[in-house]
Amino acid sequence: MTARAARTTPADIGEGDALPAPAVPLPTVEEPQRLAPADARELSKLFFERLAVLDEGTAEYAYVRNTLIEMNLSLVRFVARRFRSRGESAEDVLQVGTIGLIKAIDRYDVYRDVEFTTLAIPYIRGEIRRFFRDATWSVHVPRRLQELRIDLARAFEELEARGNHDPSAQQLAHYLGLAEEEVREGLLASNGYDADSIDRPLQTGGARQTGLVADLVGADDPALDLAEHVQALKPHLARLDARQRTLLRMRFGAEMTQAEIGNALGLSQMYVSRLLSRTFATLRKGLLAES
Known part of the structure; x- marks a missing residue:
């Protein structure tokens, strides 16, 4: 039996949210990097809402995500200006800050009542600080x-x-x-x-x-880290309910996309994303409580 043959019915996982309304065309953005901050903020909301319902790996998903990156590069420039006196190349700092921006975009949940800038700026600042720490000192010292x-x-x-x-x-x-x-x-x-x-x-x-x-010089064995992470997760995975464990098996065991999981369970991709996010948050909270 293949991994996809063992499917759960919609009755096993309830859905309280209605299916999303048909998508409306997004406005065309000719020069995303030249948008005024207020315009970029408003347009970003629309693009984030569209990104949340798109399938990963599709051409439209890539377009929306890349446009979000370009529209919000002004946040990277804003944060990078605070590090001008560090002596590193401005281009390197901007590239590193952009990595933080991309991480923020991938982790942002548009359905939470939080402005994107509230999440993005700490990510960008943290990535730049990490760059200076790693580029300046060969080893970490107090x-x-x-x-x-x-x-x-x-x-x-x-x-x-x-x-x-x-x-x-x-x-x-x-x-x-x-x-x-x-x-x-x-x-x-x-x-x-x-x-x-x-x-x-x-x-x-x-x-x-x-x-x-x-x-x-020896090297770290990635398998050792993986084994350690698995052992740390085991007791927290055991505390999850059947619905959460089913989602994790389908997402990581069967390597199904969120859209494929939704089709198998009769759920929307957006709702599957929410359920997975809640499950990850539960596991993360449990792991952090032990550290």
Whole structure:
């Protein structure tokens, strides 16, 4: 028996909402990126309503989604302006911010009483901040140590200007008025600011050997993470009702689209989307409560 043969009848999953009215043609948007913010906000509501009832992977779905991205790029430019003094390429920041915008569009629920900008701006800002964090430091260190690195760099410059070309941790601590142990911790953390390439040749005792440093570096096994996530989800999946488990089996076990699930169960794609969103929210809430 195939995965699609075991179908649930509409009686198994009730639907309280009426089917959506026939779609009306969307207005033509000649230059989405040039829209005034107020116009973009109003048009976005119409396009989000259409996106919610379209099948993923269709040409119209792609058009509506891409138009939403273009209409709301002004949000990316607005957020990116706050990061102009960071020294990174403005184009790179805009590209990263656009990723945040796309994530917000894909996660936005037009049927909730929430403005899209309320969701989009934190997503864009978070993506840009993550970019600066990852692009600036090779490893993650606490913010206080990141700030201490700047103070240490200035102290080095000042002491070198006074003729001390190799100041000790004790001298740096005295200059900054800090504990020597704290300065040593800051010096150690500063090693994470830059990293050597793992593609460089191996060297031992000054002699170059065959092979690369990367050959000695292990890699995470994605299967281990997957197994951990599955184990964490098991008790929460067991608490779901039969309707929710059926939807998850069809969506992820049988890999059916929301439209296919709706056809199998006699439901609208929009209602299937709502049911899945509620199920995901229940699972997410349970997982977060454990962390």
